Amino acid sequence: MGDDGKNLLPGWTPGSFSAAGYTRDTYRRGTGPAVIVIHEIPGITPLVAAFAEEVVAAGFTVVMPSLVGTPGKPMSGGYTAASFGRVCVAREFASWALDRTSPIIAWLRALARSLHDELGGPGVGAVGMCFSGGFALGMMVDDIMVAPVLSQPSMPFAFGKARGANLNLSPDDAHAVIQRAADGCQVLGLRFTGDKLVGDRFATLREALGDAFIAVELPSVGKRDHSVLTEQRDDASVRRVIDFFVEKLQ
Numbered sequence: 001m002g003d004d005g006k007n008l009l010p011g012w013t014p015g016s017f018s019a020a021g022y023t024r025d026t027y028r029r030g031t032g033p034a035v036i037v038i039h040e041i042p043g044i045t046p047l048v049a050a051f052a053e054e055v056v057a058a059g060f061t062v063v064m065p066s067l068v069g070t071p072g073k074p075m076s077g078g079y080t081a082a083s084f085g086r087v088c089v090a091r092e093f094a095s096w097a098l099d100r101t102s103p104i105i106a107w108l109r110a111l112a113r114s115l116h117d118e119l120g121g122p123g124v125g126a127v128g129m130c131f132s133g134g135f136a137l138g139m140m141v142d143d144i145m146v147a148p149v150l151s152q153p154s155m156p157f158a159f160g161k162a163r164g165a166n167l168n169l170s171p172d173d174a175h176a177v178i179q180r181a182a183d184g185c186q187v188l189g190l191r192f193t194g195d196k197l198v199g200d201r202f203a204t205l206r207e208a209l210g211d212a213f214i215a216v217e218l219p220s221v222g223k224r225d226h227s228v229l230t231e232q233r234d235d236a237s238v239r240r241v242i243d244f245f246v247e248k249l250q
Contacts, residue, residue: 008072009049012064019110020103022092025066026111030056033124033249034115035147036063036108036139040130040227042076042083043069047230048129051238058242059250061119065111067093067104067132075231087131088157095131096156098163101170105138109145116144123147125245129229130154130197134168140185141176147248149241150189150205151228154197164199167208174208181212188244189213190228190237194220216240 012027027044029052037052039045044064049072056062064071068083068090087093092104112124123146126136133153139145158164167174181187187209191198205213216237218228225232229241 008070009044009064011053012049017065017107017111017114019114020106022104022107024107025071027064027066027071028061029053030059030061032059032061032119033121034063034112034119035060035125035127035245035249036065036112036115036136038065038108038126038128038132038135039067039069040132040152040230041068041087042080043067043073044071045069045075045230046072047075047227047233051229051233054238055242055245058246060125060245061115063111063115065108093131093155094168096163097168098156098166099171099174100168101138101173102135102155102168105135108135109139109142112139112142112144122249125149125249127151127229127241128153129227131157133198134201137167137177137187138169138173140180140187141173143180146185147245148185148187149244150187151241152191152195152198152226153189153201154199158197158199161200165201165204167201167204178208181209184212186212186214186248188216188241190216190218190241192218192220192225192228192232194223195226197226214244
């Protein structure tokens with residue numbers, strides 16, 4: 001809910017979900033197999049919600065968790081800085097740690113299991129963006145995650161070569177993800193080629209996942225090119241993500 005207690009996302013049903021020691025607000029809409037849309041910094045902006053609405057229109061039940069920020073609030077410089085600061089210090093995101101799975105992923109995995117138990121189907125899809133870009137990879141530890149999408153994955157924050165190449169996974173989770181990829185689970189990744197926040201993660205993903213990693217790499221036009229599905233939206237990439245969900249979940 002918004003700061004004033006009102007639902008700032010018309011058409012979306014507000015709720016909450018508790019698991020793994022966390023409780024977070026959620027926004028739900030649609031019918032069909034489940035797709036979890038995990039917002040970027042600063043929060044569920046109107047453009048994040050607009051992307052999620054396109055996924056709903058393609059025949060999916062979409063749930064958007066609110067991890068930071070105020071749902072429905074437009075992006076601005078001050079708002080982005082405040083949310084970035086929150087992500088940097090919050091323990092549940094492990095935004096600086098090498099070889100560590102963010103604790104919030106346990107909550108996301110539980111949310112995915114709950115939705116799959118309710119809705120059935122071949123599995124669940126998820127897309128993360130920016131700081132949450134790698135979260136769908138961590139959720140892939142569970143075999144119900146059959147359509148993981150990583151848009152401009154940016155954690156741990158790429159200050160230094162080691163962080164820029166790290167996948168933000170514990171060794172055990174990394175092993176499980178690599179095995180799932182070897183067993184045939186594909187991973188879709190998207191980025192602008194000049195996006196320094198993504199670092200060298202795509203090279204790491206190629207090495208770890210092999211042919212199971214599908215990379216969509218867009219030439220950067222400006223220095224600020226970052227948000228493939230929202231702020232610097234690429235229509236073909238949005239279509240590619242939705243087609244991926246259709247292929248894997250319908």
